[in-house]
Amino acid sequence: MSTSYQETLRVRFRDTDSQGHMFFANYLVFADEVAGNYMRELGFDWSNPGGLPCYVFTANVSCDYLHECLSGDEVEVSIAYERIGNTSATLGFSMRRLSDNVKLAKGSFAQVFVDRETRKPTPVPDSVRAAFPG
Structure with a gap:
């Protein structure tokens, strides 16, 4: 997975x-918190739903748990688009512990882009297409 966006979060008790x-x-x-911040950079300011180019529904989530993480661990979450279709996309994520570089988890969110009024699928916005490395 190529990295388009990443943040570090600390595991709380x-x-x-x-x-x-x-x-x-x-x-x-x-992963969802970091994905939301990444989407904000792509023009999806969730605090202003009326200004969104469209809605983004999560249609499927997958996660492979590779190693445990403990309270106090600093975790780097990396997010990148892995696939872009006509009205849907797959946003992949991976997580690693910073102290020893151990990979903790990897997975994806299948997203469907929908018109705000009709709630029917709509083309993936150009800002998202531009973020796709492929």
């Missing part, structure tokens, strides 16, 4: 489960 490692769903929360 509240992100962990009773076994002491990050709760499985929070890997997706971390």
